[in-house]
Amino acid sequence: MKFGVIRFPGSCDDVDALLACRRVGEAVILWHADRDLQDVDCVVVPGGFSYGDYLRVGAIARFAPVMEEVAEFAHAGGLVLGICNGFQVLCEAGLLPGALLPNTSLRFIFRQVELEVVTQSSPFTGRCDPDQQLSIPVKHTTGRYYAPDDQLARMEAAEQVLLRYAPGQNPNGSLNDIAGVCNEQRNVFGLMPHPEHAVDPLTGPTGGLPIFESIRAHVTDGALV
Amino acid sequence: MADAHEGLAPVRARVLVKPKAGILDPQGQAVERALPALGFSGVRNVHVGRLIELDVEDPARLPEMCQRLLTNPLIEDYEIVEADGVNGAGSHPA
């Protein structure tokens, strides 16, 4: 299968995402100013500080030419994974519900956190062992997930919350310990933790790998959602 | 529309952006906590938001700018203040 990792000016974890994707498939860089998605099966909107995160995180990146294509791609059912800043961009773009607010600590925080897989029924968690916590690092200043109560209730009911911080691990004050959510169609997924930084035993725990493997499995074996 | 205004003297405008009521505002809380320590008592309901100042040729487009770029309707309310006073507020339905 083929991943496409978007590169905005100010993307930082784009190469990391590329390397992680290449552990399970092909992967190419998609330049923010180009509209060509190069027939990828999954678009990754990576972490970093697109456009410096000025004004509001993700606020300016969402208007990049490539993002129009990503929106179409998503509406047509294509898989889109947003990591950290990518999650923020997808929320700003309206491809995912909710918004991300400053950490309650008001500080940037890097920490290895334990995540609970809420459900396997998504293209992004199909290969995650539900009884296995994932150890993945978070690194952000603006990761407090927020959605209005009624919307949150609908999301929980529809199992749109795919990942939660394990009890006592919530690093940023996210509502309901939410670490990652998908859209109603379940083909767009955003999370604050960085799975691409948890795929290589040489550099740390490998809790991120199952997420990339789930995507590959979904695309290649057409594993059921 | 903007074209119609090319050459017009631009208006200095301000957009005041604040967190929507009811959403936790740790920045405001931090300020509220810090003040007494410095000997400033009697301060309440502190909220921290954003100020955007700009010269705009066509002020009529400001609300649109606010809704599309300058604010996030889900989490923020805004108020537009032109050099000559308040001329519009926006509290988008969440």
Added chain:
Amino acid sequence: MADAHEGLAPVRARVLVKPKAGILDPQGQAVERALPALGFSGVRNVHVGRLIELDVEDPARLPEMCQRLLTNPLIEDYEIVEADGVNGAGSHPA
């Protein structure tokens, strides 16, 4: 001094904080660059700062609060606006 005001009806005040003139304002530049791409032409001199809203029993102490906590005098100027209009600005010597 504040004590003298205990129990008085607090005043809703706003502090508008903006980058000092001449100081690099990357945020303002970013917004100014972004707007034309969204079809908003004719926007200039964009600056992004902070808005602080607070209920204060003794508005007379606001300038002091600004200088000691709410703003960074080295790189920011501020303006105090009370519910009833502008009542003070501060531009600290660098």
Added chain:
Amino acid sequence: MTPSAAPATHRELGLTDAEYELIVSGLSREPAITELAMLSLMWSEHCAYKHSKKLLRRLPTEGPAVLMGPGENAGVVDVGGGLGVAFKVESHNHPSAVEPFQGAATGVGGILRDVFAVGARPIAVLDSLRFGEPAESPRSRYLLDRAVAGIGHYGNSIGVPTVGGEIYFESSYEQNCLVNAMCLGLAPHERLIRAAAAGPGNVLVLLGALTGRDGIGGASVLASAELGEADEAKRPSVQIGDPFAEKKLLECCLELLDSELLVSLQDLGAAGLTSSSSEMASKGGVGLDIDCALVPLREPGMEPFEIMVSESQERMLCVVEPEQVDAVIAVCERWETRATPIGTVTDSGRLRVSSGEEVVADLPVGILVDDCPLYDLEPAPPSEPLYAPAAAALGADAGAAETLVALLGSANLASRVPVFEQYDPVVQSRTVRRPDDADAAVLVLPTGEAIAVSIDGNGRRVACDPRRGAAEAVFECAANLACVGATPLGLTNCLNFGNPEKPHVAWQLVEAVEGIRQACLSLGVPVVGGNVSLYNEAPTGPIFPTPVIGMVGRLPDPERAGRLAFVREGDVVALIGELGAASMAGSELAKLQGAPVAGPLPGLDEDVARRAHETVRALVGSGAARSAHDIAEGGIAVALAECCVAGGLGAVVGLPVGLDPFAEAPGRAFIVSGSEEALHGLPVIGHVGGTTLSLEGVLSVEVSRLADVRRRGLERFL
């Protein structure tokens, strides 16, 4: 040219009358305003190294791995596979004291530019920080909080991991905090580039940010001289870092180099266009004509001298062949980075600056770069102690357990997690050992091998005994590298001292440099670069003399990179190296007891120490040692406690007879753990296991308690 400024302006610009006379006789005329501004900065301590240059010549700079040594923007060592690692440490002390967040942020931005100026992609940042006592000084807590936030802001935003650092608190830094930042970069040999301008007729292109009145600093007196009555808007302003702009500038410069479009490249740092252009011309033995009216400005109405000395951040200068200019501009547009031809290379050997038609400066490059007089230091050891002892925080009668707890909970030894949690250590996917995993950070290279890096310097020990204290810092860096299995390739250093015109500070400087020199020679580690920050002095006296050493090493197998934590019950604990000389002089315990800041420090048997390093390197490299940790501040007791806390395991140890558990002799001895077979034949002093750390007949404390005090020791101030 505009006639010169008011008489004696040169003094306000920091030039002595004698220096000004030299300038006048060198030019056979009075300098014009713009010339005076340029010369006063180029002849400043910061640019000319007036009081340190002669001394620095004593440092050994040769080594088999050295690809670029001192003199370039960053030193470069060969790490095999056609790759070089560039690195340098630089101070941003004063700006950080004025505005800690932006000062520290722009310090990181500046050192990153030095590294990509030689064609290397920045792959890691480290920081070395010094503040006053956090328990006593709210200002020091504020400086710590903001400086750390600023470093994180820049490094995290630009996507370079912050993989290590060090922080010490001493009241001598109360008025002069130290913020030193180190950066490492990676480059294929063929991309390495020097700053020397070349090729008369070639074009000088300014890259990056607009030029504003940022950090015009000293030269601002000219602003007032020029403007007459004070004009607020024209005052120099605090430099604001824009990591987003630098990220684009960085990618842009690397792409320009990969496409072989540049003849030479140079960052703009202190003294802005003036120093960067004159350094490029001097190194290339050429001249430059610059039209400063072509420089894109952020503010209207800037004077030529302001443009020439502005320290606006995120700018680079490059030399381009005329036929390549369009290609260069095209690459820059792709990265949304401004590229403006502002001048040409000439064979005149002069730096000629015009503002449109008007010539505002016409100086021989030599007078800017070479002619500033170098001063001899007049060192004299201080007759009485320079530094007051710290207030006693621990009674002399305190028991060993109480003492260990106090040490681990002290701001200098407590866990750095509350600080490192604000830095991204993993971006770029190279980080094999993060802060707290091991004594040095380890980064895997594209070749499959790895490099290790450590930064170290203990001002108090140098204050006690400058020569031995500085040598210890070099040995301690090497010891940190040994703990992960790495062999040193080279080092960089930042000399943070007081006023060198004072004999006792001059003495500290001379002695410290001699200590570094001897340590480098005995370890065979060359100095490839560095920085000097002098006049860190308050009315109350100078800072502790603080040479900060950053050392880079190489290890063949990242899978085998060492860790410091005890990991397995039943493993034996061995003591490698000689601690016989260890003493209380300059120790953390001496500080807690309020003892005088006085030496002498224990002498160091270099051969014994070097052999200990080799033994540990071998044990780690072969996988025989499951953990390795050097014994430094707080002595063997604290070293053992750190191994226990890191692994959540206890240990039972019998100390060698006569060894004080808290005596210090850094850089020469280690705690390693491993299976009995693997460590067979080594001096075993105990074993790993249980939930308490017991030093037989000395102390016994629950590891959970040690972990708890260690965690809270710094956290409580943030």
